[in-house]
Structures are given as C-alpha cells and as structure tokens.
Amino acid sequence: MPDWSYQTLFRPLLFRLPPRIARNATLQAMGGLSRIPGGSLVIRTLGHMEVSPLLEQKRIGITFKYPVGLSGGLDPHGTAHAALAQFGFGFIEIGPVTTEPIAEKPVVRDAAREMLISELIESNDGLDAIVKRLQGKQGHSLPIFARLRHMPGRTPTEALTENKRMLQALMPFAAGFYLDCTDSDWSAEAELDHMASLLDTAREIAPAKPLLIYLPLDMQEERLTSLLRTLSGAGKGYDGIVIGDAMRGEWGYEIGQETLPYSIRLASCARSICGEAATIIAAGGVHEPEDALALVGAGANYVQLHSGLVFSGPGLPKRVNEALLHELVKGEEATSEPGFWQGWGWMCLLGLGMIIGGVIAWIIAATTVVLPYDIAFLCATPEMLEQLNDRLLPFMSHDRITLAGTMIAIGILYYQLARYGLRRRLHWARTALMTSGLFGFSSFFLYLGYGYFDPLHATVAALLLPMFVLSMRDRRDEPYRKRPNMRNDRVWRMAQRGQFMMVSLGFALVLGGIIISIVGITDVFVPEDLAFLMTTPSVLNGANENLIPLIAHDRAGFGGALLSVALGLLATALWGIQEGERWLWWTFLAAGLPPFIAAFSVHIVIGYMDWWHLTPPLIALLLFVLGLVWLYPYLMRSPSAIPDHTN
Template sequence: MPDWSYQTLFRPLLFRLPAKIARNATLHAMGGLSRIPGGSLVIRTLGHMEVSPLLEGEAMGVTFKYPVGLSGGLDPQGTAHTALAQFGFGFIEVGPVTIDPIDEEAIIRDAAQESIIYKQIYANVGLEAIVKRLKGRRGHKLPMLMRLRHMPGRTPAEATAEMKEMLKQLSPYAAGFYLDISDASWSLEDERLYLSTVMESARLLAPGMPLLLYCPLDAGKERLAAWLDKLEEAGAVCDGIVVGDAWKTEQGYVIGRGGLQHAIQLTSWARQACGDALTIIAAGGVHEPEDGLALTEAGANYVQLHSGLVFSGPGLPKRINEALLHRIVEHEEVPQPPSFWQGWGWMCLLGISMIIGGIIAWVIAATTVVLPYDLAFLCATPEMLNQLNDRLLPFMSHDRITLAGTMISIGVLYYQLARYGLRQRLHWARTAIMTSALFGFSSFFLYLGYGYFDPLHAAVAAVLLPMFVLSMRDRKEEPYRKQPNMRNDRVWRMAQRGQFMMVSLGFALVLGGIIISYIGITDVFVPEDLAFLMTSPAVLEGANENLIPLIAHDRAGFGGALLSVALGLLATALWGIQEGQRWLWWTFLAAGLPPFIAAFSVHFWIGYVNWWHLTPPLIALLLFVLALIWLYPYLMRAAPAVPLRIHNRERAS
C-alpha cells in the first residue's frame, strides 16, 4: 500500500469507516499479504526502500539499519509487523506491555487536526499473550524495543513487582526496554523512587541491555528533570530518553500533528541537559519528512512514527530516510560522474539505436510492409498477397507500425534513464533498465514459436546485447543528491494521484504485453482481427501455410516489446518519481507519445476502427494524460529556496 495508492484510493475509503475497524482491516490485509509466499517481496518491490550504509548506525549496542522506528500503539498485536518492517523502519516498539490484558476502548480519528484520540492508551493483550506471540515466527529481523508499563491503580511496590516479572520474561526477545514509569495518581517523589528501584532491578534482570526512560509528551521538562536528578542521586544511569507521542485531554489521549512543537521543545531540552551521552528517540507529531528533520535538529538520534503513518501514508518512513540521507550528503563533494564509456554511454547508444530502428521500421511498415526475406519465406509477392486478401498487407502494417512505435518508446526510455539515472548511479534506474531489457531480449525467442526465424531481428539483438552488457558493468551506487520532497502539500497530494495513474498504466501495459504475446504464440488472431480480414485462420493457412507463422512473429514481437517498455515504465513510475525531476516528466511524455500515435493513426489509416478493439488503448491514453497533468506541478517544481535547517529552526522557535 504505497502512498500513491493509499492517498488516492485506500485512505478515502478507510476514512469512511470507524477508526478501529479501518485500522484492523488495514493491518490484517497487510499482515495477510506478508504471510503468503512472495508477499514480502511484493511489498518491498512496490516501496523499493533502498538500503544505504550511510543511514545505518549503532547506539546503545544495537544496530539500526534506518533511523526511523514504528510505534507500538499503531499495531498493538503485531498483526502486520512483517509487512511494516519492509517500509523502511529500523526498529519496532512493542508495547505498552502490561502484566495483564487491558481492553481497548473507543478510538476517534480527527482528520481535520490529523490526530487520533484513544480512550485507553495502554490497551494491550497482556504479557502472557505477547510472550506467546514472540516465541513464534517473527517474520522480520528488526530490533524490538519493548515499552513496559505497570497496571493502572497499582502502588509503587506492586508496580515494581510487575516490572520485574515483565523484564524477566521479555529479555530473551528484546533489544532494549522503554521504562514507562509516570503515574498521575502518584506523587513526584513516588515516581522518582519507583524509577530508581526499577532501573536497579532492570540492570540485574537484563544485564547489558539498553534501558530508556519513557517521558510522555505532556510530562514537561521539570518532571523529566526530576526523574533524571533522582537517577543521578542513586548512581543509576539510563541509556536514553524516549520523548513520547501522546498527551492527555478531556477527550482522552491524543496522538497527532499537534504534538510536534512539544516534542521539539522537550527533545531540545533533554539534549541540552544530557549532552551527547544519551540516545534520544522522539515520537511526537511526525507527519512529514521535515518534521523528522526538525526533531533530529533539536537533538533526537531517532524518530518514531504513529499518527503520521495514518494520515501521510506508509511511504513516510522512506521519505524521512531520504530526507535524512540528503542531509548527510548535501555538503559532501559530489563525485565525478562515470565516463561515457564506463557504462551509461553504452545504454545511451542502445537507446539511440532503438529509436533509429523504430523509425526505419515505421517507414517500412507504412510503405512496402514486408521485407525480401519475408517474401522469400512466404514464396509469394506483394501482389499475390493482395490477390489473396486485399486487407492482409494493411493488417500486417498495423502490427508492424505499432511495434515500431513501441521500439521508439523503449529507445527514449533507455536513453533518458541512462543519461539521468545510470550517469548518477541511481539504483532504481539500473534496476528499471535491467528488468525491462532482460524481458526484452528474452522475448526474441517468442518469434520462434511458429517456426519463423527473423534474420533482421536476430542481427539487431546480436548488436544491442553487447551494449546492454557493457552498460551494466558499473555497479557502483550513489545516493540521490537532490533535495527530496519535505511536505504533504497540495502539489504532493496531486502527484500521488498522478503516480497512481502512471503506475496503473504500467500494470495495464504489462498485462497487455503478456496477453498479446500469448495470443501471438497460440491463437494468433482475436475475433476483431478476423472480422477486419473477413476470413478465417483455416482459409489463410490453406492459401499459404507460412502466412500465419509470419503474422504470429509480428504479434509476438509486438507483445514482447510492449512488455519490455511496460516494465521499464512501471519501474520508473514506482521508484523514480521525485520532486523537481523535470527530465522524468519529459521522459514520460516523449516515451509515451510514439506508441499512442502509432496505434491510433494506423488503425484509422487502414480502416480497422473497431471500438471494442480500441477501448484498451483509449483507457491507456486516459491514464497517460491524467498522469501527465497531475505529475506536472510536482516534477516541474523547483527545490525550496530556503535551506530546510533554517526553516526548521524558525518553526521550532
């Protein structure tokens, strides 16, 4: 469920449901997908979170692949942890965990304020059920930081006994613990004594394991200072502080966008008070990438998401990771791009060759239609074919012109991906070309399905294949260096609709390529084709036994080419769309026009105007136009003129 589908389709539907039902439906759907064979691969493919060693870090003896974590309250039963682990999270909070179950009460979603109100913030299934779940298959390798909380109404002594039992049972599964010790029914001194006692017990029961003090968002810096002072008096040291995400109101416990400024202030104070020794995880109000950067500017080492994932979408952790990565590399010296012949230049030449080849094929298909070796295979002349059926050559022209348009599209796509993607050593661009080209070259064997060997296609493949191999030699990867999108503004939301349309077009064309290829190597004709030709396969085969193999070769070739360009387009639409990438909008336009012009012009030119037959390309054209319209402002928008760090300081102040 990437942002382009969540913002466009699923969020409008889910927000019509009660909050609890919508949450459970979403978690069970994602969890179910992750448990079927290949489900996690599908999730990773749609999101394509690229691993960068620059984001990986170690704190408190724990290795975090990414600096973004998942709040335990978002998926309290761990239903979709396996799926969520593919979104770009570096750790998962489990909890709050209490010794006994606490029933969940009403959940209210306030879309206008982008907040979630929980009547019971500590709802969970209890220690026994959580331990039972953890003994089973986790489905992911992310470190789990467990938030421990005593039951409501307990005395400090009773709470201490509960915390000891939870520490003992959860230590085999935890990478660290959040100690949630606040209790409105206790005095501040009770909390201080309880904290020092629990910290001492935790060091004995979970030796060497990170212990972090959990500070609710509305606790305030005075209360946090009192806790830290008590630890210092007792000679106890915590490994970090967690700035929570909830604050209490008359309606209940609120988690949402409104908590960001409180989180920034509390994080900033904690960093100033504790210095660099402690790890700080901030979890309040992160709904946009710039919110995550604001918290790290204030002193947080890691951020944790809850309500932001609901209102912004599942792509938020990836977007924050990209923003943090950009902050790391923005002042580094930009490495020299590889030389033209090191890799990307060969792919440019391959793309230019495909464009030239497509133009030549278009001219031939619009004039002579058949080549000498085609006629030799048929043992016939164009005149003989016209006598056999005067619509035969126009029909073959229709197949070959659409193939030519697709070849030009592939050439444009490869050239642009090479010049702007491979040259910058972008992982997604290399993957897009690799996927498309492998299927494209493999589709050559479809030509042989009916026993017809095309020497020209074989020669072209023999020339282009070494170019492809040479272009894939450079396997170095560089992070994306232009500033990624930071805000969930109107232009970004519009771009999600545009990306949805472009991805839908990619999937539709993949399906079309598969269907056309299958038809080409099986039945060859669809009913509309035979209606246009006003004949039957039996008549054609009886007139010339090599005629159907030749037509099958054209159909399979077109299907293979369509599948190749569709995969390249789909990968680009899934992974490559970034704010300000003007070249990408022009790539979509330039690569998309030739196939549509070829398809519609040849059908009207030869009189093959069957609206049922033309419905799929008309739908594809609609998707294409809408995608270009909605993506235009986003891809054409220049990067913000004000540096983000200055912007964040102004916001924080």
Template sequence: MPDWSYQTLFRPLLFGLPAETARNFTLGAMGLLSRLPGGTLVIKTLGHMESHPILESEACGGLRLKYPVGLSGGLDAHGTAHRALAQFGFGFIEIGPVTVREVTDDRPIRREVSREALLYPDVGANEGLEKLVQRMKHKQGHRLPLMFRLRPMPGASPEQAQAELRQMMERLAPWAAAFYIDSVDTGWPPEETAAYLSAVRQASREAAPGKPLLLYVAPDDPADRLQALFSRVDAAAWEGIVVGDAIRTPEGFVIGQEALAPGVERVKQLRQLAGPEPTIVLAGGIHEPRDALLAVEAGANCVQLHSGLVYSGPGLPKRINEALIYEKVREAESPPEAPFWRDWGWMCLLGLGMVIGGILAWMIAATSVMLPYDVLYLGMDQTMLGQANRWLLGFMSHDRVTLAGTMISIGILYYQLARHGLRKGLHWTKTALMTSGLVGFSSFFLYLGYGYFDPLHALAAAVLLPMFILSMRARTDRPSYDPPNVANDRIWRRAQWGQLLFVTLGFALVVGGVVIAGVGITFVFVPTDLAYLCASAEMLADINERLIPLIAHDRAGFGGALFSNALAVLIIALWGIGQGQRWVWWTLLLGGLPGFLAGLSVHFQIGYTDFVHLLPAYFAFLLYAGGLILLYPYLMRRPERSIPSAEAMLTRDIVPE
C-alpha cells in the same frame, strides 16, 4: 498499500469506517498479504525502500539500527502486520505498553481529521504479559529490533511497580533489543519516581543483563517536573530517553500532529539535561519528513511513527529516510560521475540504436511493408498478397508500425534512464533497465514459435546485447544528491493521483504485452482481426501455408516489446516519481508519444477502427495524458533546499480533507 494507492483510493474508503474497524481491516489485510507466498516480495516491490549505509547508526549504547525510524507500539498492538510493516523502511519496532495483566477499555478510538489526530480513551490498554509472551514464541517474520515499553499496573505503588517490571524484563529478555521504562501517569512525586527508576535500573542488570534501558516520558510532561526528575536521576546510567506520542486530555489521550510542538521542546530540554550521549527518540507528531528533520535538528537521534502513518500513508518512513540521507550529503561534494564508456554510455548507445531501428522499421512498415527475406520466405510478393486479400498488407503494416513505435519508445526510455539515472548511480534505474532488457532480449525467442527466423531481428539482438551487458556493470551504490519532498502539500497529494494513473498504465501495458504475445504464439488472431480481414484463419492458411507463421512472428514480437516497454514504465512509475525530477516527466512524455502515435495512427490509416479493438488503446492514452497533467507541478517544481524555521513548522496550519 503505497501512498499513491493509500492517498487516492484506500484512505477515503477507510476514513468512512469507524477508526478501529478501519485499523483492524488494514492491518489484517497487510498481515495476510505478508504471509502469502511472495507477499513480502510484493510489498517490497511496491514500496522499494533502498537501504543505504549512510543511514545506519548505533543507538542505545551499541544497538545497530538500519534506519532511524521506528514503529510506535500503539499502531499495531497485536503485531498483526509487523512482517509487512517491516518492509516499509522501519529500523525498529516498539511493542507496548506492556503490563503484567491485561488492561482493557471498551470505549472506541476516534479520529479528528481536521486536527490529524487519533483520540484514545486509554493508551495503556494492552493484552497483558502472558498473551504477549505466547505471541512472541511464534515466528515474527522479520529481524527488526524490538523495543518493549513496560509500565506498571494502574494504581501500583513504587514497590509493586518495581516487582512488575522485573518480572516483565525476565520474561521478555529473549526477544528484547531494549526496554522502554514508562513512568507516565504514575502520580508519584519526583523523588519517589527517581528512587523507583534507580531500583529498576539495578533490577535490569540481573533480570535482563546487557539490555539497554530508555526512560519513557510524555510530550506534555511539564518542563519543571522533568527538571526535578533529572536532578535526581543519573542520566548517564540510561542508554536513552523516549518522548512519547500521547497528550493527556479530560476525555482521554490525543495522538496526532499537535504532539510535535511540545515533543520538540522536550527533546531540546532533555538533550541539555542528559548531554550528548543518550539516544533520544521522538514519537509524537511526526506526520511529514520535515517533522522528522525538525526533531533531529532539536537533538533527537530517532523518530517513531503512529498517527503519521494513518494520515500520511505507509510511504512516510521511506520519505523520512530519503530526507535524512539528503541532509547528510547535501553539503558534501557529489562524487565524480562514471566515464561515458565505462558503463552507462553503452546503454545510451543501445537506446539510440533502438530509436534509429524503430524509425527505419516504421518507414518500411508504412511503405513496402515486406522485406526481401519475407518475400523469400513466403514465395509471394506484396502484389500477390494484395490480390489474395485486399486488407492483408494493411493488417501486416499495422502490426509492424505498432512494433516500430514501441521500439522507439523503449529506446527513449533506455537513453533517459541511462543518461539521468545510471550515470548518477541511482539503483532503481539499473533495476528498471535490467528487468526490461532481460524481458526484451528473451522475447526474441517468441519469434521462433512458429518456425520463422527473422535475420534482421537476430542481427539487431546480436549488436545490442553486448551493449546491454556492458552497461550492467554500472555501480549504483551512491545516494541521491537531489533534494526530496518533505511536505504533504497539495502538489504532493495531487501527484499521488498522477502516480496512480501511471502505475495503472504500467500494469495495463504489462497485461497487454503478455496477452498479445500469448495470442501471437497460439491463436494469432482475435475475432476483430478476422472481421477486418473478412477471412478465417483457414482461409488465410489456404493463401499460403507460411503466412500465419509470418504474422504470428510479428504479433509475438510486438507483444514481447510491449511487455519490455511496460516494465520500464511501471518501475519508473513505482520508484522514480520524486519532486523536482524534471527528466522523469520528459521521459514519460517522450517515451509514450511514439507508441501511442504509431498504434493509433496506423489503425485509422488502414481503416481498422473497430471501437472494441481500440478501446484498450484509448484507455491507456487517457491514463497517460491524465498522469502527465497531474504529475507536472510535482516533477517540475524543485523542493526547498532549506528546512523551514522551527517556529514556522510548529505553527503551520493543518489542511482539512
């Protein structure tokens, strides 16, 4: 459920349901998908969070994190979708709060969309220690570090709380990467809280030796209370501090964007009190990448997401990671680009070759239609075929013109992906080129399905294949030096619709390519083809026994080329849509025009205008045009390079849906 589907389709539907019903349905669906064969691969493919060493960090005195973004425990309290969520770009997962016995609350969770908030009657509700231990004994389905947030039972004394936390640390130590020690809402004065925390620190050395401890505080804890507490607590004895995500109100607890402002203030205060060594995690109010940037600017090492995933979508951790990468490299000098002849230039030449070949093929298909070796293979020339069936040459022309237009489209896509992506070391562009190219070259064997060997296609493949192989040597381990989107503004939301249309177009073209290739090597004709030709397959075979294999070769070739083209379009739509990436918009525009122009114009030129036959092309063109219109503002406007001031970000208005 990436952002382009969540923001456009699923969020409006889910927000029409009660909050808990929507949450349980969403987590259940994601969890089910992740457990199906290939489900995790599907989730990775749709989200495509690229790992980069520049994001790796050491937290909590030695814990290695792949990403500095964590998942808050309250979002998926039962771990239903942890396997799926682990693919979104999270570096760790919080589990909790955990108490020794179950804590229940039957009051419903509510949403307040205008505030981008979730209202929990009791954020301490949980399944209890024993049920959690039984769940942990089952395979987790991921390897992310688990941070268990431990809290005493409501109303416990400091002595009882100490015993409870020791018991929980002993039971959960086999699975814990670290423990959050939750002292929120205990009601104890600072001196008792400090003594309790010191005792817990000592107990952890025996119950869970080597496990980091992080102190968990509330974002709305008064500054003077924290000042008093840390005057009695040795901050150096703790590996970190977590500023939570819940703000207390008379009606319960609010988890939402309004926790950002007090949370950032607590981060600043705690960094001054604790010094530079302890890891600080901000868990409240992170709804946009710029919220995470503000947290880091204030002194946080990591952030955790809860309500931000609900309101922004599952792509938020990836967007935050991309923003953090850019902040690390923005002042550095971009490394030199690879020389033209080393790798990416070969793909540019391949693309140009496809464009030139497609233009020549279009010219031939629109005039003589048949090549000399076609005449030799059939033993019939154009005149004889026209005499046998007056519509036959037009039909063959329509197959070959559409193939030529698709070749030109592929050539443009390949050139652009190499010139603007492979040259800069962008990983997703190499994946797009490799996937599309492997399918395209493999589809050559479809031409042989009916025993017809096309020497021109064989020659083209022999010339272009070495260029493809040479281009795949390109290194794609460099981060992007282009500023990413950091705000959930209207342009971003509008772009989600444009991306949805292009992803739909990509999948539709994939299906179309497979179907056309499949028909080409089996039935060869669809009913509307035979209606246009005013003949049956048997009648065409009677004209010449080699005629159907020749037509099948054209159809299978077009299907394979369309499939190859569709994969490139689909990967661009899935992974290449980024704010300010003007070249992506021009690639989609220029790459689509030849295919649509060839496919639609030749049908009207030869009079093959059956509405049902052309309906898929009409539908695809609407997706193409609509996607370009909706993506234009997002792809053409570069995001701001500078981070807005803290005051401006903390006081920004929330736009109601």
C-alpha cells in the same frame, strides 16, 4: 499499499470506516500478504523502501539500519509487523506491555487536525499473549524494544513486582526496554524512588540490554529536568530517553501532528541535560519529513512513527529516511561522475539504436510493409497477398507500425534512464533498465514460436546485446543528492494521483504485453482481427501455410516489446518519481507519444475501428494524460520554488 495507492484509493475508503475497523482491516490485509510466499518481496518491490547503507548506525550496543522506528500503538496486536518491517523502519516498539490484558477503547479520528483521540492508551493483549506471539516466527529481523507499563491503580511496590515479571519474560526477545514508569497518582518522590528501583532491578535481570526511560509527551520541562538530574546524581544509569507520542487533551489522549512542538521542546530539554552520549527517541507528531528533521535538530537520535502513517501514508518512513540521508550527505562532495564508456554511455547508444531502428521499421511498415526475406519465406509477392485478401497487408502494417512505435518508446526510455539515472548511479534506474532489458532480449525467442526466423531482428539483437551487457558493468550506487520532498502539500498530494495513474498504466501495459505475446504464439488472432480480415485462420493457412507464422512473428514481437517498455515504465513510475525531476516528466511524455500515435493513426488509416479492440488503448491514453497532468506541478517544480521549512 504505497503512498500513491493509499492517498488516491485506500485512504478515502478507509476514512469512511470507524478508526479501529479501518486499522484492523489494513493491518490484516498487509499481514496476510506478508505471510504469502513472496509477499514481503511484493511489498518491497512496490515501495522500493531500501534507501542507503549510509543511514546505518550503532548506538547502545544495537545496529539500527534506519533511524526510524514503529510506535507500538499503531499495531498493538503485532498483526502486520512482518509487512511493516519492509517499509524502511529500523526498529519496532512493542507495547505498552502490561501483566494483564487491557481492552481497547473507541478511537476518534479527527482528519482536519490529523489527530487520533482515545480514552485509553495502555490497551494491549497482556504479557502472556505477547510472549506467546514473540515465541513464533516474527517474519523480520528488526530490533524489538518492549515498553513496560504497570497496570492502572498499582502502588509503586506492586508496579515494581509487575515490571520484574515482565523483564524476566521478555528478556529473550527484546533488544532493549522502554521503562514507562511515571504515574500521575503517585507523588513526585514515590515516582522517583520507583524509577531508581526499577533501573536497579532491570540492570540485574537484563544487564546487557539497553534501558531507556519512557516519558509522557505532556511532562513539564521542570519535572523532566528534576527527574533526570536526580537520577544522574544518584548514579542511576540509563541509556537514553523515549519521548512518547500521546498527551492529554480535552476529550482524551491525543496522538497527532499538533503534538510536534511538545516533542521538540522535550527532546531539546533532554539533550541539554543528558549530553551527547545519551540516546533520545522522539515519537510525537511526525507526519512529514520536515517534522523528523525538526526533532533531529532539537536533539533526537531517532524518531518513531504512529499517527503519521495513518494520515500521510506507509511511504512516510522512506521519505523520512531520504530527508535524513540528504542532511547527511549534502555537505559532502559527490564522487566523480562515471565516464561515458564506463556504463551509461553504452545504454545511451542502445537507446539511440532502438530509436533509429523504430523509425526505419515505421517507414517500412507504412510503405512496402514486407521485406525481401518475408517475401522469400512466403514465396509470394505483395501483389499476390493483396489478391489473396486486400486487407492482409494493411493488417500486417498495423502490427508492424505499433511495434515500431513501441521500439521508439523503448529507445527514448533507455536513453533518458541512462543519461539521468545510470550516470548518477541511481540504484532504481539500473534496476529498471535491468528488468526491462532482460525481458526485452528474452522476448526474441517469441519470434521463433511458429518457426519463423527473422534475420533482421536477430542481427539487431546481436548488435544491441553487448551494449546492454557493457552498460550494466558499473554496479556502484550513489545516494540521491537532490533535496527530496519534505511536506505533504497540495502539489505532493496531486502527484500521488499522477503516480497512481502512471503505475496503473504500467501494470496495464505489462498485462497487455503478456496477453499479446501469448496470443501471438498460440491463436495468433482475436475475433476482432478476423472480423476485420473477413476470413478465418483455416482459409489463410490453406492459401499459404507460411502466412500465419509470419503474422504470429509480428504479434509476438510486438507483445515482447510492449512488455519490455511496460516494465521500464512501471519501475520508473514506482521508484523514480521525485520532486523537481523535470527530466522524468519529459521522459514520460516523449516515450509515451510514439506508441499512442502509432496505434491510433494506423487504425484510422487502415479503417480498423472496432471500438472493443480500441478500448484498451483508449483507457491507456486516459491514464497517460491524467498522469502527466497531475505529475506536472511536482516534477516540474524548480528547486527555488520548493519551500524550505526546515530552518
């Protein structure tokens, strides 16, 4: 469920449901997918959540792949942790954990304020159920932090006993502990004494585990300052501070974007008291990448996400990672650009070769239609074919012109991805080219399905394959150095609709390529084809036994080419769309026009105007146009026009 599908399709539907039902349905769907063999791969493929190893860091004895964590309140039952772990998170909070289960209370979703409101934030399954869950297969390897909370109404002594039991039970599974030990019913002195005792107890039970003090978001700065200074003065060691994501409001506990200023203020205060050595995690109000940057600027080392995933979408962790990576590398000098012959230049030449080949194929298909070796294979001249069926040559022209348009599209896409992707060593661009190229060259064997060997196609493949291999030599990756999107503004939301259209187009064309390839090597014709030809396969085969193999060769070739360009388009639409990448919009336009022009023009010219037959390309054209329109403001936005709210 990437942002392009969440913002466009799922969020409008889910927001019509009660919050708890919507949450449970979403988590169960994602959790179910992650448990299917290959399900986690599907999630990673759709989102391409991997960002860069440069974000990996080690603190408090733990290696964090990414500086973004998942708040425990988002998935309190652990239903979809295996799926959520693929979203670009570096660690997961479990909790709050209490010794006994605490039932959930109704949650109100205020979409206008981007706020979740609940009467109770301590709801959980209880210690025994959580331990039982952790004893099973987690489906991920992310560090788990257990947030320990005493039951409501407990005295400090009773709370200490409960925490001791939870520490002992969770120690085998937790990488560290959040000690959530403040209580508004206790005096300040009792609260401080309890915290000091809990730190001593936790050090005895889990001496190698990092301990972080969990503080409510609505804690006053004076109280925070007094608490931390008193603990430090008493020699009570702790490894860091966690600033929570909920604060008391008029109608209950509020979790949402409006809490960000409180989180920033407490993070800054904690950093000034604890110094640089302490680890600070802030969990309140991150709904946009710029929110995370603000918290990091205030002193946080890590951020946790909760309500931001509900209102912004599951792509938020990746977007935050990209923003933090940009801040990390923007002052560094980029490595030297690879030379033309180092890899990307060969792909440019391959693309140009496909464009030239497509233009030549179009000219031939629009004039003579068949080539000398086709005539030799058929043992028949064009005049003889026309006498056999006056619609036969136009039908063959229809197949070959659409193939030519697809070849031109492949060439344009490959050239652009090489020039603007491979040259910048963008991982997604190389993956898109690799996937498309492997299927494209493999589809050559479809030409042999009916026993017809095309020497021209074989020669072209033999010339282009070495270029493809040489272009894939440079395996180094560079981080994306342009400023990524920081805000969930109207242009970004519109772009999610545009991306949804382009991804849908890619999936539709992949399906179309597979179907056409299968038809090409099996039945060869669909009913509409035979209606246009006004004949049957048996009549054609009786007239010339080599005729159907030749047509099958054309159909399978077109199906393979369509599958190749569809995979390249799909990968580009899934992974490559970034704010201000103008070249990408022009690539979509330039690569999309030749196939549509070829398909519709040849059908009009030869009079093959069956509406059922033309419905798929018409739907594809609609997706293409809507995608271009909705992506235009986002991709064409100049860097100077992108608002910078991070200062």
